Amino acid sequence: MSTRQLDQTSFLASANGAFIEELYARYLKDPSAVDGGWRSFFAELKDEAPAVLKSLEGASWAPRHARVIGNGAGAAEAPAKAGNGAAAAMSLEAVRAATVDSIRALMMIRAYRVRGHLAARLDPLGLHKFQDEHPELDYRSYGFGEADLDRHIFIDNVLGLENPTLRDIVDRVRQTYCGTIGVEYMHIQEPDQKQWIQERIEAILNRTEFTQRGKQAILERLTEAEMFEQFLNVKYPGAKRFGLDGGESLMPALEQILKRGSQLGVEEVVIGMPHRGRLSVLAHVMNKPYAAILSEFQGVSSNPEDMQGSGDVKYHLGTSADREFDGKNVHLSLSPNPSHLEAVNPVVVGRVRAKQRYLGDHERRRVLGLLMHGDAAFAGQGLVAETFGLSDVRGYRTGGTIHVVVNNQIGFTTNPAQSRSSPYPSDVSKMVQAPIFHVNGDDVEAVVHVARIVTEFRQKFRKDVVLDIWCYRRFGHNESDEPAFTQPIMYRTIARQPSTRAIYARKLVEEGTLTEEQAAAIALAVRAQLDRDFQAATTYKPNKADWFDGRWKHLSVAPTFEERRGKTDLPVETLKRVGEAITTVPADFNLHPKLKRLMTQRRQMAETGEGIDWAMGEALAFGTLASEGYLVRLSGQDVQRGTFSHRHAYLIDQENEQPYVPLAHISPDQARFVAHNSPLSEAAILGFEYGYSLVEPDALIMWEGQFGDFANGAQVIIDQFISSAESKWLRMSGVVMLLPHGFEGQGPEHSSARLERYLQLCGEDNMQVVVPSTPASYYHALRRQVHRNFRKPLVVMTPKSLLRHKLCVSTFAEMGPGSCFHRVLPDADTLVADDKVRRVVLCAGKVYYDLYERRAAQGIKDVALVRVEQLYPLPARSLTNVFTRYRNAEVVWCQEEPGNMGAWTYLDRRIEDILVAVGGKAKRPRYVGRPEAASPATGSYKRHAKEQAKLVDEALAAG
Numbered sequence: 010m011s012t013r014q015l016d017q018t019s020f021l022a023s024a025n026g027a028f029i030e031e032l033y034a035r036y037l038k039d040p041s042a043v044d045g046g047w048r049s050f051f052a053e054l055k056d057e058a059p060a061v062l063k064s065l066e067g068a069s070w071a072p073r074h075a076r077v078i079g080n081g082a083g084a085a086e087a088p089a090k091a092g093n094g095a096a097a098a099m100s101l102e103a104v105r106a107a108t109v110d111s112i113r114a115l116m117m118i119r120a121y122r123v124r125g126h127l128a129a130r131l132d133p134l135g136l137h138k139f140q141d142e143h144p145e146l147d148y149r150s151y152g153f154g155e156a157d158l159d160r161h162i163f164i165d166n167v168l169g170l171e172n173p174t175l176r177d178i179v180d181r182v183r184q185t186y187c188g189t190i191g192v193e194y195m196h197i198q199e200p201d202q203k204q205w206i207q208e209r210i211e212a213i214l215n216r217t218e219f220t221q222r223g224k225q226a227i228l229e230r231l232t233e234a235e236m237f238e239q240f241l242n243v244k245y246p247g248a249k250r251f252g253l254d255g256g257e258s259l260m261p262a263l264e265q266i267l268k269r270g271s272q273l274g275v276e277e278v279v280i281g282m283p284h285r286g287r288l289s290v291l292a293h294v295m296n297k298p299y300a301a302i303l304s305e306f307q308g309v310s311s312n313p314e315d316m317q318g319s320g321d322v323k324y325h326l327g328t329s330a331d332r333e334f335d336g337k338n339v340h341l342s343l344s345p346n347p348s349h350l351e352a353v354n355p356v357v358v359g360r361v362r363a364k365q366r367y368l369g370d371h372e373r374r375r376v377l378g379l380l381m382h383g384d385a386a387f388a389g390q391g392l393v394a395e396t397f398g399l400s401d402v403r404g405y406r407t408g409g410t411i412h413v414v415v416n417n418q419i420g421f422t423t424n425p426a427q428s429r430s431s432p433y434p435s436d437v438s439k440m441v442q443a444p445i446f447h448v449n450g451d452d453v454e455a456v457v458h459v460a461r462i463v464t465e466f467r468q469k470f471r472k473d474v475v476l477d478i479w480c481y482r483r484f485g486h487n488e489s490d491e492p493a494f495t496q497p498i499m500y501r502t503i504a505r506q507p508s509t510r511a512i513y514a515r516k517l518v519e520e521g522t523l524t525e526e527q528a529a530a531i532a533l534a535v536r537a538q539l540d541r542d543f544q545a546a547t548t549y550k551p552n553k554a555d556w557f558d559g560r561w562k563h564l565s566v567a568p569t570f571e572e573r574r575g576k577t578d579l580p581v582e583t584l585k586r587v588g589e590a591i592t593t594v595p596a597d598f599n600l601h602p603k604l605k606r607l608m609t610q611r612r613q614m615a616e617t618g619e620g621i622d623w624a625m626g627e628a629l630a631f632g633t634l635a636s637e638g639y640l641v642r643l644s645g646q647d648v649q650r651g652t653f654s655h656r657h658a659y660l661i662d663q664e665n666e667q668p669y670v671p672l673a674h675i676s677p678d679q680a681r682f683v684a685h686n687s688p689l690s691e692a693a694i695l696g697f698e699y700g701y702s703l704v705e706p707d708a709l710i711m712w713e714g715q716f717g718d719f720a721n722g723a724q725v726i727i728d729q730f731i732s733s734a735e736s737k738w739l740r741m742s743g744v745v746m747l748l749p750h751g752f753e754g755q756g757p758e759h760s761s762a763r764l765e766r767y768l769q770l771c772g773e774d775n776m777q778v779v780v781p782s783t784p785a786s787y788y789h790a791l792r793r794q795v796h797r798n799f800r801k802p803l804v805v806m807t808p809k810s811l812l813r814h815k816l817c818v819s820t821f822a823e824m825g826p827g828s829c830f831h832r833v834l835p836d837a838d839t840l841v842a843d844d845k846v847r848r849v850v851l852c853a854g855k856v857y858y859d860l861y862e863r864r865a866a867q868g869i870k871d872v873a874l875v876r877v878e879q880l881y882p883l884p885a886r887s888l889t890n891v892f893t894r895y896r897n898a899e900v901v902w903c904q905e906e907p908g909n910m911g912a913w914t915y916l917d918r919r920i921e922d923i924l925v926a927v928g929g930k931a932k933r934p935r936y937v938g939r940p941e942a943a944s945p946a947t948g949s950y951k952r953h954a955k956e957q958a959k960l961v962d963e964a965l966a967a968g
């Protein structure tokens with residue numbers, strides 16, 4: 010450095026960051042190139058240096074009013090006394106010393122931003138060991154001593170402080186970051202989001218000053234929550250309600266999210282939550298009358314009496330409501346959910362997405378997803394991560410979900426250390442860089458304050474955000490549980506802990522916001538309401554069921570099995586027109602040569618109406634539905650091309666990788682066709698599509714498994730929603746599952762879609778299970794989904810080798826006028842008179858073609874091959890006709906699957922019943938197929954082929 014005079018404008022204001030960075034770069038190249046003070050400073054910083062230098066951006070952090078003089082060789086002028094305003098002269102050495110101070114202070118501030126939450130007082134019980142002594146949060150770790158506390162540090166524009174002393178800074182960061190709110194946000198990569206949070210919280214010490222009205226409203230919400238739970242406790246002691254007791258501040262938090270959300274454009278909120286506090290949410294957020302809830306405690310069903318179905322326990326029920334906030338209406342729907350914690354998450358997110366679509370909410374600010382979680386479940390369930398994984402994926406994103414963790418620091422009898430490996434239950438949300446606000450539930454104003462911030466953040470950045478409310482569970486896991494068996498210390502502490510309401514009421518009285526009488530009057534009013542509703546509950550009648558409201562108006566309960574074909578045929582001209590449109594590619598599109606051939610072949614199918622293969626049959630179903638105005642949405646791994654390279658719904662330009670989607674270019678007024686390649690998850694994607702289907706009845710919503718067996722990763726969604734939701738919650742869905750299935754020698758895992766599992770779940774007309782054996786059959790099954798006045802989930806065993814089987818083709822005659830879905834396909838060829846038929850071989854799916862070819866090869870004439878295209882609901886009438894027709898024949902059920910799998914055990918008794926009723930020669934069916942097995946299929950192709958030939962031969966052989 011020269012003795013050149015440097016003034017503040019040229020050196021300190023504009024070039025500070027750059028200057029230090031340059032010094033640092035010089036130091037990295039050669040430490041001896043910078044002077045000793047800087048050298049030891051950089052050496053101390055070690056790997057932290059780049060991050061620290063980065064954090065300096067935007068702050069001015071050196072003596073503002075100083076002029077620098079001297080040569081940096083130790084001239085002894087002190088840094089300008091802050092606040093004196095005059096430009097004092099400083100030696101370069103003094104500037105260096107002041108700058109180093111500033112940087113050290115900034116490092117400390119940065120440490121608080123990153124780790125201040127570790128020292129925050131989050132636990133209302135005071136049992137959690139917070140890290141108050143964390144060295145990075147101690148100013149002494151930064152080269153300061155006690156004597157420095159009153160020294161001015163030359164930083165401005167930081168923490169909203171001007172000209173602070175070290176003590177000011179320490180006070181400020183402790184209040185902001187180590188009070189009753191702990192903020193984790195420094196893991197976020199986007200600087201604007203980080204900066205927004207910093208600015209939102211630092212200038213105001215991360216607190217809101219509430220108005221008197223605001224404070225009273227908070228107390229009212231707490232009082233309702235507490236008294237409602239207490240009332241239930243007194244009136245129905247020991248009845249399970251999974252009380253919110255100890256976590257009451259959830260209620261004002263939710264209220265704030267809805268209120269602030271409505272101010273920021275939210276019109277609809279889809280809510281998902283577990284058992285804990287659900288009754289309070291139903292009553293106080295969803296405005297479900299106390300009388301309705303109390304009547305359920307008295308044993309009245311939640312559904313109107315004339316409804317069938319199983320119904321469900323009260324803490325699983327959903328409902329919807331319209332709420333008004335400052336004159337703005339917000340529509341709320343609380344999703345019903347099963348006991349399986351977190352399973353509702355993807356369902357809620359799918360519902361949000363569907364609502365955003367039909368409202369035209371392109372910015373995703375009008376419809377909001379709000380999910381509540383228990384601490385143990387949030388950390389434990391993989392579905393949480395799977396659902397986060399959808400958060401910014403095309404086709405699935407919803408503009409971020411607000412997550413609220415009711416962190417009562419226990420899961421049933423399990424302590425946090427036993428339920429997770431991470432410090433917080435919320436760590437999983439860092440995978441999407443969600444900001445996380447931890448807050449002490451007993452500081453209810455802090456809770457409401459952060460509820461407001463998370464809502465603002467979500468609306469501004471449209472990203473997931475987490476509010477982690479640290480609270481406690483006043484009683485056992487449920488109301489008949491003894492928590493002291495396992496957590497005696499915690500429960501002794503809880504017994505001494507005044508309620509959140511009591512703490513807040515006392516605070517308001519002490520600060521003079523309310524009188525004690527006013528606080529008591531709030532409680533009295535709530536109690537009076539509860540007493541009135543308790544009386545009303547004895548005569549309470551549930552409203553009419555609401556499952557055919559709104560977009561479901563044109564639908565109704567399904568008619569009996571035999572009367573529900575639906576009109577799925579189309580004029581041949583329509584098929585041709587759609588067929589041509591979906592085989593047309595723009596002239597300037599660079600199509601892969603093989604796909605050029607494929608499109609030409611498909612074009613021929615459309616022109617001749619002959620030889621229509623599986624993919625073309627599917628495309629015609631999709632295309633005709635879209636042109637009739639039904640949204641068609643297909644989702645799953647690699648679905649755009651198709652796992653088996655058969656679909657090619659999205660064509661990729663070989664020059665620029667731009668997609669072209671023929672199905673989206675049929676006509677200008679068509680509905681959308683979309684296929685989304687999904688993340689590699691089954692549960693989240695199927696749950697999402699199921700949720701989507703709940704909102705959108707006039708759409709074909711499909712999930713395709715890569716191979717059918719992978720659907721077991723989504724078993725919770727299948728068991729708890731798809732197969733049972735209509736019965737439990739009166740909610741219909743037309744969701745479709747496409748599950749590749751077939752024994753083709755590919756080994757244990759790529760053969761079986763576990764057909765047996767779906768059949769075992771079937772009952773009470775809950776869903777449909779089909780194994781279409783022709784493209785036309787598949788085409789009708791898909792079209793039927795929306796062309797009837799009811800909706801049922803559809804499970805389809807889809808083929809693999811049949812995709813390219815020369816016999817597995819259809820014609821327009823089978824799709825055109827007068828055609829429909831046939832639940833049973835009779836033998837195509839009559840080879841002998843019906844009474845001469847020796848055996849009827851019933852089968853489903855691919856094995857039919859093996860049987861057909863073998864029968865022809867062997868010249869067998871007296872065996873009829875009958876395909877059961879729909880296994881559930883079982884087409885009893887059609888099968889009766891078959892058995893009546895072939896009265897003298899024995900009946901064989903032939904399947905590829907091992908005997909303990911496939912449709913056999915499901916069909917055995919049911920076919921027997923029909924045979925007995927028909928009274929022909931056969932009294933019961935005989936089984937032909939692979940023997941019982943642990944693993945679905947062999948890993949050896951040779952063995953597979955041998956087994957397959959054997960079962961086909963046995964099905965046809967005489968005797």
Ligand SMILES: Cc1ncc(C[n+]2csc(CCOP(=O)(O)OP(=O)(O)O)c2C)c(N)n1
Binds near residue numbers: 349386417419421
């Ligand atoms: C997937 C799943 N596994 C196990 C259970 C049984 N179970 C019900 S509640 C509960 C504890 C949940 O703890 P937490 O998530 O912290 O919620 P809290 O009850 O404390 O509010 C358990 C294990 C369940 N309902 N769902």
Ligand SMILES: [Mg+2]
Binds near residue numbers: 383385415417419421
């Ligand atoms: Mg818990």
